[in-house]
Amino acid sequence: MHTPSQAVVIGGGISGLSCAYGLRQLGIPVLLLEQASRVGGVIESVEQDGFLFELGPQSFSPTDTLLEIIAALGLSDALLRADPRAPRYILKSKRLQPVPMSPPALLTTSLLSASAKWRLLTEAFRRTRPPAEDESVADFVRRKFGVELLETLVAPFVSGVYAGDPEKLSLRSAFPTAHQWELKFGSVIRGAMKSRAPKQKPRPSLCSFRDGMAALCRALGLHMGDALRCGVSATSISRSKADGKSSFELRVSHHGRAEVLTAQAVIVTTDPHSARRLLASVSPRFGSTLAQIGFAPVAVVAAGYRREQIGHPANGFGFLVPRSEGLRLLGSVWNSSLFPGRAPEGTVCFTCFAGGATDPELCLLSEDQIADIVTGELAGVLKINGPPVTRLVRRYPRALPQYNLGHGKIMAAFSDLVASVPGLFLTGNYLEGPSIGACVEQGFRAAHSVRRYLTSTDEASREATV
Numbered sequence: 001m002h003t004p005s006q007a008v009v010i011g012g013g014i015s016g017l018s019c020a021y022g023l024r025q026l027g028i029p030v031l032l033l034e035q036a037s038r039v040g041g042v043i044e045s046v047e048q049d050g051f052l053f054e055l056g057p058q059s060f061s062p063t064d065t066l067l068e069i070i071a072a073l074g075l076s077d078a079l080l081r082a083d084p085r086a087p088r089y090i091l092k093s094k095r096l097q098p099v100p101m102s103p104p105a106l107l108t109t110s111l112l113s114a115s116a117k118w119r120l121l122t123e124a125f126r127r128t129r130p131p132a133e134d135e136s137v138a139d140f141v142r143r144k145f146g147v148e149l150l151e152t153l154v155a156p157f158v159s160g161v162y163a164g165d166p167e168k169l170s171l172r173s174a175f176p177t178a179h180q181w182e183l184k185f186g187s188v189i190r191g192a193m194k195s196r197a198p199k200q201k202p203r204p205s206l207c208s209f210r211d212g213m214a215a216l217c218r219a220l221g222l223h224m225g226d227a228l229r230c231g232v233s234a235t236s237i238s239r240s241k242a243d244g245k246s247s248f249e250l251r252v253s254h255h256g257r258a259e260v261l262t263a264q265a266v267i268v269t270t271d272p273h274s275a276r277r278l279l280a281s282v283s284p285r286f287g288s289t290l291a292q293i294g295f296a297p298v299a300v301v302a303a304g305y306r307r308e309q310i311g312h313p314a315n316g317f318g319f320l321v322p323r324s325e326g327l328r329l330l331g332s333v334w335n336s337s338l339f340p341g342r343a344p345e346g347t348v349c350f351t352c353f354a355g356g357a358t359d360p361e362l363c364l365l366s367e368d369q370i371a372d373i374v375t376g377e378l379a380g381v382l383k384i385n386g387p388p389v390t391r392l393v394r395r396y397p398r399a400l401p402q403y404n405l406g407h408g409k410i411m412a413a414f415s416d417l418v419a420s421v422p423g424l425f426l427t428g429n430y431l432e433g434p435s436i437g438a439c440v441e442q443g444f445r446a447a448h449s450v451r452r453y454l455t456s457t458d459e460a461s462r463e464a465t466v
């Protein structure tokens, strides 16, 4: 048996890395276990045939905490910011049309009919109160803005963020700000105007790194030094006592070799499916609670082309596809237009997404079948001649957590359950937001909770021995 660690973090995705980093900043000795041979979880940048492909997240919104970590890790010079004015497109009637990003653009866009524009622009004058019960994103948008806005703009946006189904997603869990604005101001537009950042603050732009998104995780992993153990899979957690204090025993497997570790605090940052297995012996209630959290499967197809193959300029962020267009493609990010160094001279690269909560069967197809469907549909949209020069496919059976109707109640039951096991903490993208920024904030909050717990148990045991 190993010497007891104060804290063991299980899972080296961005949630676990940021929690372990936060614990070190707070002066708490920590061990971070990751089952794969690399850290990052779904954050994965791969070089292939001179292209830099992103197989998970494509970019992130820089929060203050993220920018502080990036500076502390010496990564500021490698940070790339996308042009905030880069146009985004929606496919409508088989044509890419720019998403209106300002009130004048909204007036002139051909994406929406005159009546849909009128309903949107006058929403500020129709004060409403949200219903007492949980409401779906689709019901909310139909009630406030009408069905056209839902189908043309909101549903594609929802698939871009959650790969989700707006009929199932809970507004207050998935988009709490919109719910709060209606609650506080009676109107989403009024809420957005009142909450606008002061003029001098530059508009936040999407970021990545010179060497891709994985650079942040690699740097966080290096910062951990010997406290990071890759290739180590936690197999079970059980409660025990060490030196009269409540603690945990962790069974782990390293290249097929079993080991037992002990820790005063354990922070589980894996996906809920793995967490259920790990926590089965702590309480069977974890299984039933975590099983209620749904996930959407997503297929990612990254593809590189010679510039002359593409009939569309493809300058901008990329495009989203409303379901009414009859494609299986959910959207595409134009990586080489957003950030430098993604494609060799004279070539371009795109990342496409398909599947999601509205087309889960797609991810059951083979990688080649998915790539053929997706690149075929992309070719139609961007007028591409011939197959990609190189491509890479990744299927995620559980890509993104679905904050569906009832998520708030599941989370309340979940917090009570976690609180009933002193020294156990859980954090991850299924709790309070799936974005990288949200995962980092949650990881830091978990680190602070661990410190409070360890300080209070130390004080209690000191008092007990006086």
Ligand SMILES: Cc1cc2nc3c(=O)[nH]c(=O)nc-3n(C[C@H](O)[C@H](O)[C@H](O)COP(=O)(O)OP(=O)(O)OC[C@H]3O[C@@H](n4cnc5c(N)ncnc54)[C@H](O)[C@@H]3O)c2cc1C
Binding pocket: 010, 011, 012, 013, 014, 015, 016, 033, 034, 035, 036, 039, 040, 041, 042, 043, 055, 056, 057, 058, 059, 060, 061, 232, 233, 234, 235, 269, 270, 271, 274, 278, 298, 300, 396, 399, 400, 427, 428, 429, 434, 435, 436, 437, 439
């Ligand atoms: C396709 C895709 C596109 C996305 N696009 C964006 C985007 O553009 N911008 C954005 O902000 N967010 C995006 N997201 C969301 C964001 O990337 C994720 O929510 C976030 O990275 C999840 O991090 P995590 O650490 O919570 O989970 P994960 O990345 O899943 O990490 C969990 C880790 O736990 C490890 N693990 C599991 N079980 C064990 C075990 N028993 N023992 C040890 N280790 C274990 C896993 O190997 C994994 O490394 C995207 C997500 C996906 C899937």
